[in-house]
Amino acid sequence: MKLLILPGDGIGPEITDATCRALQALDRRFDIGFDMQTREIGLAAYKSGGETMPESVMQEIAETEATILGPTDTYNYPAEAKGGTRPSKAVRTTFDLYANIRPSRTRPGVPAMAKDMDLVVVRENTEGFYADRNMFLGDAEIMPTEDVAISLRKVTAKGSSRIARQAFEVARARRKKVTVVHKANVLKVGDGLFLRETRKVAEDYPDVELEEVIVDAMAALLIRKPESFDVVLTTNMFGDILSDEAAELSGGLGFGPSINAGDDHAIAQAAHGSAPDIAGQDLANPTALMLSSVMLLEWIARRHGNNGLATAAAHMDRAVDAALAKPETQTKDVGGPLGTEAFGEAVAQAITELDV
Numbered sequence: 424m425k426l427l428i429l430p431g432d433g434i435g436p437e438i439t440d441a442t443c444r445a446l447q448a449l450d451r452r453f454d455i456g457f458d459m460q461t462r463e464i465g466l467a468a469y470k471s472g473g474e475t476m477p478e479s480v481m482q483e484i485a486e487t488e489a490t491i492l493g494p495t496d497t498y499n500y501p502a503e504a505k506g507g508t509r510p511s512k513a514v515r516t517t518f519d520l521y522a523n524i525r526p527s528r529t530r531p532g533v534p535a536m537a538k539d540m541d542l543v544v545v546r547e548n549t550e551g552f553y554a555d556r557n558m559f560l561g562d563a564e565i566m567p568t569e570d571v572a573i574s575l576r577k578v579t580a581k582g583s584s585r586i587a588r589q590a591f592e593v594a595r596a597r598r599k600k601v602t603v604v605h606k607a608n609v610l611k612v613g614d615g616l617f618l619r620e621t622r623k624v625a626e627d628y629p630d631v632e633l634e635e636v637i638v639d640a641m642a643a644l645l646i647r648k649p650e651s652f653d654v655v656l657t658t659n660m661f662g663d664i665l666s667d668e669a670a671e672l673s674g675g676l677g678f679g680p681s682i683n684a685g686d687d688h689a690i691a692q693a694a695h696g697s698a699p700d701i702a703g704q705d706l707a708n709p710t711a712l713m714l715s716s717v718m719l720l721e722w723i724a725r726r727h728g729n730n731g732l733a734t735a736a737a738h739m740d741r742a743v744d745a746a747l748a749k750p751e752t753q754t755k756d757v758g759g760p761l762g763t764e765a766f767g768e769a770v771a772q773a774i775t776e777l778d779v
């Protein structure tokens with residue numbers, strides 16, 4: 424089974440190395456037959472070939488079911504016309520990866536601001552306020568004069584409906600509650616449409632409770648009573664912000680996994696960025712990318728009805744928990760002694776030693 428590995432920028436190479444170490448241990452334990460192929464993207468690819476997202480890599484993603492994408496330092500990329508294509512944008516739009524699924528939960532032994540939390544942010548991933556990717560042609564940010572900037576947000580019935588359906592499906596397999604987060608008191612048209620479509624989809628899921636919360640209140644409620652949320656459905660930008668808040672409540676940004684999923688492709692990608700402030704220092708926590716990889720394996724297992732792969736994914740999830748639960752194998756961001764590489768080794772060891 425081919426896994427395409429794209430390390431990215433900043434801490435990307437370190438956390439993908441640690442993740443690959445864990446995946447290799449999983450491969451040995453379950454005899455899955457991973458064929459891991461690593462390709463350069465981001466600033467390294469720009470330096471060697473003048474493109475942050477080479478066409479050859481895009482082609483390879485198109486031909487590969489499963490890709491693991493490291494974080495990218497897009498803030499420091501050159502303009503798109505000069506080779507600075509943003510990889511997240513390129514893959515999400517080209518492969519129509521409309522669902523960004525971002526779970527956050529407290530884990531045994533991990534110091535966290537939230538006492539008890541287990542939620543999933545289901546974020547629309549292709550439209551909303553992301554002006555660099557929400558148009559068919561051109562950019563949705565314009566400057567009529569040098570002192571006026573206009574950013575356009577796009578919400579469609581189709582985009583809203585399909586992400587709402589994803590959220591209800593996720594909720595049906597969990598605690599059967601969807602909280603739709605919006606700002607329809609101000610964005611009456613755009614968020615009004617998002618709500619309208621969500622309510623329509625909800626009619627097909629009478630067994631799932633639908634709650635509606637305005638985004639500013641949600642930012643507070645997430646801190647006040649995180650345990651009360653199950654599936655949080657929202658538009659692109661709100662989902663990006665709230666999922667970082669949820670990851671932080673669960674222990675830190677290093678604990679926020681995600682997959683970008685469409686109908687035919689899925690890409691594992693940590694919710695956090697390239698963390699240039701700690702890059703190259705063996706300080707990064709690779710948990711988010713490891714758990715994103717677990718989600719990717721689960722996605723493939725579901726798609727092909729592959730129970731063996733589902734068992735392997737669950738095993739890797741338990742191995743990450745086992746390493747995080749012991750103070751002597753915790754990562755430095757939560758006060759533990761292990762750097763990125765050593766934590767990768769600790770998870771690999773847990774994968775080898777834990778009972779299936």
Ligand code: NAD
Nearest residue numbers: 494495496497498499676677695696697698701707708756
């Ligand atoms: P960031 O998420 O990279 O970092 C924010 C803070 O969290 C930093 O203090 C960082 O050290 C810490 N942090 C993040 N991941 C960590 C980890 N795994 N372990 C320990 N600490 C971790 O956000 P930023 O600094 O605002 O952005 C840096 C760059 O990343 C920017 O160019 C931004 O555009 C980009 N970015 C990329 C993605 C992506 O590739 N998916 C997502 C967000 C931001």
